[in-house]
Amino acid sequence: MLTHVTETDALPVEYASDGQRHTAFTELRVERGDAGTGAIWTFDPSAQVTTDAAGDELVLTAVDETASVRLALSYRTDHAHDVIARKMLIINDGPDAITLPRAFSAGWNLPIGQRARVEYLAGSWSREFQRRRIDLDWGTFSIGSSDGITGLRFSPVVAVTGLDDHEHAVRSAPAAGYGIALAWSGSWRMQIESSSVGEHLRVSTGVDDHTTTVTLLPGERFESPESLGVFSAEGAAELPQRWHEYQRTLRREVDRPVVYNSWMATEFDVTVQHQSQLARLAADIGVETFVVDDGWFLGRTGDSTGLGDWTPDPAKFPHGLAELADLVGELGMDFGLWVEPEAVSPTSRLFAEHPDWIHRAEGRPLLTVRNQYVLDFGRPEVVEWAEGMLRDVLGSARIRYLKWDMNRTVSDGGRAVDPHGREWAVQHARGYHRVMDLLRREFPEVVVEACSSGGGRIDNAVLAVSDVVWPSDEVGARDRLVIQDGYLRAYPAWAMSSWVSEDSGHRDRRPVTLGYRFAVSMCGILGIGADLLAWSAEERSEAARMTAFYKDVRRIVQDGSVRTTGAPDRDLYTVTFRGPDDDPRVLVFVFDSDRDRARDREVPRVHPEGLAPGVTYRVEATGESVTAESAAAFGVRVPFTWASDAEVLVLTPAG
Numbered sequence: 001m002l003t004h005v006t007e008t009d010a011l012p013v014e015y016a017s018d019g020q021r022h023t024a025f026t027e028l029r030v031e032r033g034d035a036g037t038g039a040i041w042t043f044d045p046s047a048q049v050t051t052d053a054a055g056d057e058l059v060l061t062a063v064d065e066t067a068s069v070r071l072a073l074s075y076r077t078d079h080a081h082d083v084i085a086r087k088m089l090i091i092n093d094g095p096d097a098i099t100l101p102r103a104f105s106a107g108w109n110l111p112i113g114q115r116a117r118v119e120y121l122a123g124s125w126s127r128e129f130q131r132r133r134i135d136l137d138w139g140t141f142s143i144g145s146s147d148g149i150t151g152l153r154f155s156p157v158v159a160v161t162g163l164d165d166h167e168h169a170v171r172s173a174p175a176a177g178y179g180i181a182l183a184w185s186g187s188w189r190m191q192i193e194s195s196s197v198g199e200h201l202r203v204s205t206g207v208d209d210h211t212t213t214v215t216l217l218p219g220e221r222f223e224s225p226e227s228l229g230v231f232s233a234e235g236a237a238e239l240p241q242r243w244h245e246y247q248r249t250l251r252r253e254v255d256r257p258v259v260y261n262s263w264m265a266t267e268f269d270v271t272v273q274h275q276s277q278l279a280r281l282a283a284d285i286g287v288e289t290f291v292v293d294d295g296w297f298l299g300r301t302g303d304s305t306g307l308g309d310w311t312p313d314p315a316k317f318p319h320g321l322a323e324l325a326d327l328v329g330e331l332g333m334d335f336g337l338w339v340e341p342e343a344v345s346p347t348s349r350l351f352a353e354h355p356d357w358i359h360r361a362e363g364r365p366l367l368t369v370r371n372q373y374v375l376d377f378g379r380p381e382v383v384e385w386a387e388g389m390l391r392d393v394l395g396s397a398r399i400r401y402l403k404w405d406m407n408r409t410v411s412d413g414g415r416a417v418d419p420h421g422r423e424w425a426v427q428h429a430r431g432y433h434r435v436m437d438l439l440r441r442e443f444p445e446v447v448v449e450a451c452s453s454g455g456g457r458i459d460n461a462v463l464a465v466s467d468v469v470w471p472s473d474e475v476g477a478r479d480r481l482v483i484q485d486g487y488l489r490a491y492p493a494w495a496m497s498s499w500v501s502e503d504s505g506h507r508d509r510r511p512v513t514l515g516y517r518f519a520v521s522m523c524g525i526l527g528i529g530a531d532l533l534a535w536s537a538e539e540r541s542e543a544a545r546m547t548a549f550y551k552d553v554r555r556i557v558q559d560g561s562v563r564t565t566g567a568p569d570r571d572l573y574t575v576t577f578r579g580p581d582d583d584p585r586v587l588v589f590v591f592d593s594d595r596d597r598a599r600d601r602e603v604p605r606v607h608p609e610g611l612a613p614g615v616t617y618r619v620e621a622t623g624e625s626v627t628a629e630s631a632a633a634f635g636v637r638v639p640f641t642w643a644s645d646a647e648v649l650v651l652t653p654a655g
Contacts, residue, residue, distance in 0.1 A: 005197060012109035014060075015073055015088065017041065020361065025140075027192055027204050028105035029071065032096065039064040041071055055079050055112035068094030073106075075255070081244040082231065085183075088206075088224040097419070100214040103229035104189075104206025110178045112162030114138060114194050116201045119236060119320075121155040121486050126474035126506050128152055128455035129486030135163060136201075144189030145259015145605035146211045148359075148374070148410025148425045149457045155183040156188050156459055157490045159236040160201065164553035174235030179243060181490070183460035186429030187211050211413065211511040213422040228460060236463070240489050241561060247492045250464040252440070254447060256494065256548060256558060258286065258526045259401065263293035264475075264501055265531035268302055270295035270618040272324050279324070281532040283331035285540060286547035289401045289447070290319050290328045291336035296321070299348070307343045308350030310389050312396075325397035336447075338394065339346040341386045341435065343372045343407060345624040359424065361412035362415055369408035375469050376413075378427025379434075386435050400484045402439065404472070417578060436465035449497060455483075458491060468497045468525055468604025477517045477528055478569075481591060484523055493577070494558040496524030500543070502531065508569065514539060515643025518546040519589050522557065523575050526550045553650070555579065556587050569593065572638070576608040586611060586651035590638050594645075605635030617651035624652060 017028035019038020020288045030039045041062035048059040062071045071434035072089040087104040092098050096169040111118075117174075118141055119133045134141055143158075145151030161175040176208035180203045182188050187208035194201050205227050214222045230246070232238040262275060270292060273577060298313045300306030306313075312321050325335040330390035344351045344358060346368065351358070358373040360366060366373065375382050394402070410428065415421035439448055450462050458469050469491070472483045480498065498521040504511070521527060526547065534541065556579035566573040566590065575589040588608045611617065611628035618625055622637050642648045 007190075010195075010197045012198060012202065013107075013111075015071075015107055019065075024195070025191065025202070025204060027102065027107045027206065027288065028071075028090070029100060029102040029209075030064075031099045031101060038073075039069060046320045054382060066094065068092070069098065078246075078249060078491075080249050081246040082242050084229045085226045086229070087226045090216070091221040091299050092218060096219055096502050097215060097217050100216065100222065102206070102209040103212075103214050103222055103224060104204050104209070105182065105224040106205060106229075108178070108180050108203040108227070108229050109200040109201065110160055110203065110207075112160065112178070113199050113255070113270045114196065114199055114201070115163035116192070116194055117161050117236075118192055119159040119489075121157065122153060123455075123483075123486075123488060124152055124471060125453055125456075126479070127483070129155065129473075129483050129489075129581075131486045131489065136192060137163070138194055139552045140191060142189060142191045142207055144210075146187050146425075147206050147456075148187055148413055148428055149406060149452055150185055150459045150462070151409070152453065155197060155490060156184060156190060156205070158190065158192065158203065159239050159489075160192065160203065161236050162201075163220045174237065177232045177236035177239050178203075179228075179230045179232070179236075180237040181228040181243070182206070182225060183228055183462060183464070184429065185432060185459055185461045187344055187425035187458055205570075206263055211422075211425050214426070215422065215490070217417050217419065222285060222304075222405050226352065241563075243490055244492050244561065247460065247463055247495075249300045250460065250575075251492075252467060254444075254467055256447065256468055256549065257287045257401070258527050258528075259291055259336070259529045260285075260287040260532075261291045261293050261338075261403075261499065263338075264499075264503070264529045265533065266293075266295065268295035268300060272317055272319075275324055275416075276327055278532055279328050279333070279455065280529070280590070281540065282544070284332055285528070285532070285544045286480035286551065287333055287528065289336050290331075291299045291401055291403060292324070292655075293338040293403070294340075294405075296337065305347050305562055306374050307340060308348035309344040310339065310341075310393055321397040321399070325399065325443075334400035335398060336403065337393065337399055338403045338405060340407060340433070341389065341396040341406045342375050342377060344375055345372055357385075359410050359413045359428075361414060362416045364412055367411050369411065372408060373586070374408060374410050376415075376424070376428065377431030378424050379431075383427045383431045383434055387438050389443070389555075389575050390435065390439065392598060394446060397444055400445060401447045401449070404466075405448040408453070408455060433461065433465055455487070459485075462493055463491070470497050474506060475499050475503045476503035476507075476509065477501075477512045477520045478508035478510060481504040481568040481573070484520070485564055485573075487562060488562060488575075493524050493562050497527055498522075499527040499529035501529045502534070505515065512647055513643040514542055515546070516591065516646040517646055518543070519591065519642065519646040522546075522550045522553075523562075523589055524557065527556070551587070553587055555583050555586055559583075561610060563608075565607060565609055572604055572606050574606045576610045578610045578612065584612065584653050586617060588636065588647075588649040589650070590647040592640070592645045603637050603639055606637045606638055607632055611651070612653075616654040618654050620652060621647070
């Protein structure tokens with residue numbers, strides 16, 4: 001018998017709103033001005049179920065006590081994966097406006113008891129996707145972003161297991177794992193609550209309720225982004241496999257090329273002559289797409305000028321982009337460009353002509369970050385300008401790759417005279433996706449890379465509209481390996497761009513070989529971001545050999561499954577890829593934390609996970625035969641023939 005608490009505050013209700021609950025957290029808050037707050041829902045007992053070739057969708061509908069507000073809860077499944085996608089739709093049929101200070105997508109009730117372990121990804125610039133965990137016992141844990149974008153601080157995904165299950169689990173029966181994510185590229189929040197009442201942990205997630213208040217005028221509706229949930233009886237360690245299965249259904253079938261990006265070689269000092277020299281060397285190495293980064297457009301001599309004026313600088317490209325693009329094509333490569341459509345410099349022509357197009361708070365001084373403002377993509381005229389600008393740029397030369405960057409958070413969002421001004425973060429994200437959809441629809445031949453000061457806008461919604469993502473501006477190989485380890489917990493290798501660079505990193509600056517740097521980058525979409533003119537002929541020859549090797553095995557990386565073993569900052573960390581059915585080879589990347597010790601000790605062994613059961617493999621580097629069972633029990637020898645501090649083993653099915 002419950003005392004001091006209402007039944008709905010204690011029970012694991014499917015979707016909670018104020019009025020229905022009284023003291024416990026709710027996913028939906030409804031305010032009607034003088035008419036009161038909250039809503040009490042009556043659900044239609046006849047659920048709507050639709051089925052198609054892909055899967056099933058269940059829709060539950062309800063009406064509030066005034067019969068003027070309707071609610072629909074959607075649940076979608078897919079035969080190709082185990083993820084459930086949920087979202088909420090609310091419609092104002094009444095004569096007056098209502099506001100929604102909170103309009104979350106879903107509340108997930110996880111039957112794991114009152115104590116939980118929550119694993120999540122946190123970070124900052126050049127330190128994204130750091131694996132963290134917290135043990136929660138009667139309390140609330142919340143992560144999110146108020147940045148107007150997904151953000152660098154946290155990634156919108158968690159893995160949850162019951163602590164009681166952990167304590168009683170044995171090696172052969174790990175605690176069951178639950179994964180919850182939000183497919184959203186704007187401001188967001190995720191709250192995990194463990195209550196002293198009941199036996200469920202509740203995960204609530206949706207658009208950020210700190211920066212966002214939705215207003216619904218009569219006849220208007222709001223549809224939330226999708227919240228995603230997945231279960232693994234094998235524990236949290238298996239959740240990455242479940243997410244990767246889901247993400248394969250988001251992937252567009254397009255070649256993801258080996259890219260050379262000229263930023264590290266030139267920064268803003270871009271000239272046709274210098275880029276042409278780099279392009280010739282890149283082609284010799286085996287690069288497939290040559291990308292000119294920041295610095296190619298009008299007035300862009302540093303980070304304080306040029307953004308918004310997206311025409312080639314005649315001082316750098318006197319004959320336009322076509323001259324360099326044609327040369328790159330003659331060398332057998334595609335040509336690509338960097339852009340930042342959401343940004344504008346205070347000194348640009350665009351800002352002079354349209355100062356009202358930026359995010360700004362009335363009565364406050366304008367605030368720059370990285371010497372730039374942010375265009376308000378919630379304004380239709382701004383989105384239309386961006387669409388036209390990209391059509392012009394992509395039509396000016398044979399461009400087959402576009403890197404879209406976003407180098408600052410949104411400050412002072414909102415429009416005081418707009419009844420929907422408090423929805424700026426939602427509108428900006430939707431405007432961004434509208435332009436990304438246009439690129440896919442009108443320029444299907446262009447590979448699109450999503451970037452935001454590194455990994456500041458990576459989520460499942462971005463994966464659905466881009467072909468490649470840039471997880472971090474950190475290109476130091478040892479630091480990058482840590483970032484990639486966290487990234488792979490939630491996101492797929494087939495989208496993960498990674499550069500070979502001379503940069504030693506921001507944290508772990510111990511030297512590594514060229515082979516180590518290539519091995520790190522080959523765990524995703526191989527790219528090169530070094531000054532090739534500074535490389536010796538021997539280094540370029542070695543790079544060509546490793547690039548050719550990657551081309552031979554990249555389908556294993558991009559189309560196969562991936563598992564990691566160990567910690568990326570410890571000895572013998574491994575990343576294992578098992579190829580698809582038509583290329584069932586296995587790749588085992590091994591990284592050593594001490595290159596000198598690797599030369600002196602006995603040949604070590606690693607225990608890669610993910611080998612197919614019942615299959616005998618031949619290790620090409622050593623000739624030994626291994627199976628999944630023998631690899632687990634006795635390990636696989638690592639001769640370090642690839643490099644003194646890294647190994648790449650190819651395991652081929654025998655027979």
